[in-house]
Amino acid sequence: MSMGPMGAMRGAGAAPPRRSRDLRTTSRRLLRLLRPDRAKLFAALILGVASVAFMVSGPQILGNATNVLFNGLISKKLPLGMTKAQALEYLRLHGHSQIAAMVSGMNVIPGTGVNVGELGRVLGAAALVYLGGAAFNYFQGYTMAGITQRVMAAMRRDVEEKLRRLPLRYFDSHPHGDVLSRVTNDIDNLTTTIQQGLSQLLTSVLTVIGVLAMMFWISPLLAAVAAVTVPVAIAITAFIARRSQTQFAAQWERTGTLNGLVEETHSGHELVQAFGRRRATVAEFTSQNQRLLESSFRAQFLSGIIQPSIQLVTNMNYVIIAVVGGYRVASGLLSLGAVIAFIQYSRQFTMPLTQIAGQMNMLQSGLASAERVFEFLDAEEETPEITAALTAPAPARGGQLTLEHVSFRYEPDEPLIDDFTLDVAPGETVALVGPTGAGKTTMVNLLVRFYEITAGRILLNGVDYRDLTRDEVRRAFGMVLQDTWVFTGSIRDNIAYGRPDASFDDVVAAAVAAHVDNFVRTLPDGYDTILDEDASNLSSGQKQLLTIARAFLADQSILILDEATSNVDTRTEVLIQEAMARLREGRTSFVIAHRLSTIRHAHVILVMDHGRIIEQGDHDELMARQGLYYSLYNSQFAGAEI
């Protein structure tokens, strides 16, 4: 185990394999997903019953055919012209009392051979029954395919909707790799389970019931022998499953952890290399990989022995049936056809039972994933939007923001922003300055309602945030954020992200204003160039410009510029600042400022430190006060003095 940074946290985070919290709850919840398809499910059930009914009567009819054959064989051996009673007498006289006992239960016509006509009729019936069974089976499978695909589509949709309802806090505090593993690896695994498991499970269970019924009909004694296997099989499955379930839970948890580790090291790839950490990182991976191997092997082995165990039980049962059946036929209590049919049934019985055992294997793994998915779906959501939301009256230009006694804390016992009051008139520029970590980003999180304030209130154009929907609040804001996120799609679509209905001319205009147009035109496909997730075809400065273009086009009444131009070259920066100034004209704007030009022109400068507003005023006032702003300004400007 390496002592690297990753080692420390992961060692603590990877808890010993825990028993799946509540299997029954998870299964019940999974079944609840099927509720909208009740009618279809019922139809599938009926079709399944019909199909199984046909299928299980097949061996019985085939058994009849064997009886016809056997009758014919025995009949042929008996002297022609005798009645059955005479033939029995004849057999006993010749010392074949046991055969006589057997023949007494048979339908023999001494001296005749196999009745081919009847054999043909019986087999014809068998063929028809099998055809019917197949047809019903197809319709059932078709219906089930529809149901399972709908359920999985719904599940994926639920997960995706959940992503959009989770508070930002969730994403800030959970490793993306693990979240990703839940919404991809686990969902994938669950899909496979439901897709392959559900339909088969239904057929298997129905077949077991149907076969058992047929067996009881033919011979209650033999059926009772066969039926014993069911509780034994269930007991074995339950016994093993309880143990393997823990391992499956561990397997998927460790997959999530490993995923997180891979994501982390790949994200910091250059650092891992440049800091000579390759060997340590690989060692860390090896130990995590080994842990995953352990639990996945155990899960696979434990769940894997269910099937052979059940097979052992059913095979033993098969032997017992053969022996007991043989006895019964020999003593004339049962026809040979019945025993053969029975043996066929016990095979038919064995197959679905072992199949169920095999499906349990898959089901367990699936349930472990389902639990992780449900856990994700149960994560605390943002407070629900108010139902009777108001619309913030929008002034002609700019927006008015009022913050009254606003407090906020990430941790309950660590106040971050405390009793903060500010009134911003339409069209004003507010500059946020202060040492790093003073709470400027937090301020932005609150303004656009990424996080909810813990006390006080914020008013947008005179309306309390809490009377508005989050979207309504955010629609007022145009943002240039620090993280330059682009999505898979064309440059045009990326620029038009905030205003998808914008015309191409508008897009180009925004691109020109943000100086994106220049480099876009040099790309072979221009505005139709497809960017990938990592936008590896753009430099970080270009990405930054793209985000600015996005904000230009979105054209909102309040602007938030979060260190927007830190990666833009200085000459372009001047042009952008001019453009920004134009954009700010008449609009309310919050600027997290590092540059003197922005600061000097601000109507209000908020100087923040330790989450509080320490000083507030315009440039001249603050300079006159000779406080923190004064020293900040001087230290920056001092460097510029020659």
Add this chain to the structure above:
Amino acid sequence: MLTRLMRTFLRPYAGRITVLVLLLVAQTAGNLYLPNLNADIIDGGVVTGNLHYILRTGLWMLILTFAIGVFAIIGVYWASRVSMGAGADIRQAIFTRVQNFSARDMNSFGTASLITRNTNDVQQIQIFLQMALTMMVIAPIMSVGGVIMAIHEGATLSTLLLVVVPIMAIFIGIVMIRVIPQFRSMQRKIDRINQVLREQITGVRVIRAFVRNDAEAERFGVANADLTATALNVNRVFALAMPVMMMILNLSSVAVVWFGGRLVSENVMPIGNLTAFLTYILQILISVMMAVMVAILLPRAAASAERIEQVLDTAPAVSDPPSPVTPSRHDGLVRLDGVSFAYPGSERPVLDSLRVDFEPGQTNAIIGGTGSGKTTLLNLIPRFFDVTAGAVLVNGVDVRDQELETLWATIGLVPQAAYLFSGTVASNLRFGRPDATDAELWRALEIAQARDFVASMTGGLDAPIDQGGTNVSGGQRQRLSIARALVKKPSVYLFDDCFSALDAATDARLREALHEEVSDATVVIVAQRVSTIMHAERIVVLDDGRIVGVGTHEALLNSCDPYREIVISQLGEQAAR
């Protein structure tokens, strides 16, 4: 693709696989022999009424059954060992390979895709292996054994197989031809869904800020509906395939009884053999179906294998030289000797014939516009990329002639985007030098202007850091990233525009402290802000991939127009005077 991957990764398990196959053969042989014994019970016991014979054969069957069960369980053990073991090996191989990737290799795959390949794709291979190692082995033995036993029970009747098996094969062939392309497209659609979800997680702030939830929902909805449609299609084909195969199987039984019945009635074949034959033909067909089940997994596994192989086949663009040269000097001199760099396939070089020395004990600054090649230039020094012409020399030796670990040991990198690893403050700081003392860590924190906030964090040096460093602010992250490089005490420092996230006061204090501390190392700073670099001993002005000026602030103000422009734009006219 799949075979190649299997061949490579199953080789270490050859011994265990041999044992496994033997176990499976024994198990299958037992299973094949059971119906034979059953036929004996009927022919030798039931028909003749010999109860003793029934009992004796029954006991023998029981023993056999038990042996089969034991073999099967041992078989599962080895199958799980091999499939999960090979899976872990593949994961290890992928991860290790990626660790040696150059920046370009990383970009061409993308982080997210590499994650998927490392876990999700390997998972597919594992599922396939687990199935293949049992069913794929059993199925052929079962079919061949079944055929032999069937012929043994009734040679004449076995001609039926000549009809049934081809019908089955043709049907399966048709299904596979239809389904395999659909499976491939399904895999692509799963990838697409995962991509959309990934983007929603990474872009959550932007999506919300632009109120684009509905559009994202639609984007996802389209991908979801697309996948569902294909999956539905595939599953419906299977809904048809299974009953049809069962039907072929069952009708075969009917045919066996019909034709077999005639043989029985003509006394050519005993009736017990007929039942045994029935069982064998079922077994043959069931094993064919089992093989089909594995074959269903094949396209997905093959697609995954291909994606895994792509990673494993990528020879890192940058690797250790065959005979590395160890530099004799260690002062940290960096020399660019006519360095040019162009991305593959691009005509215009990003960097064009750069010739400059970054000397030890000096602060060397690189300034220039976006796209002027500053970061690219910096990335050439630790060999994240290789030059296309000329050479980069560190400590007097071409970086391409040095062992990578040796080269990297001389370099302290502070990238543009500060990235921290999950763990603690201390574990992050010790990233480059695991044996650094606490005192050294505090010293580095002090220089990086991070001492105060670390001291105020609960736990201090042991305060937890989330993945990526998301639980500290951007500026704090940047300072920790700087401290991390300082702890390493390298002879070459590379600061890639890392001061921009700092406010001006912190920036100024940091630079001052840095200057005092790092007096003998080579410092290379890429910067946007003139104020950050104006005191540097050597300022290199880059414009469009070419050096347009080298010198001190004062010298450049007089001689270099692009530099003057930058100064005026940032600091005003009077600063340039």
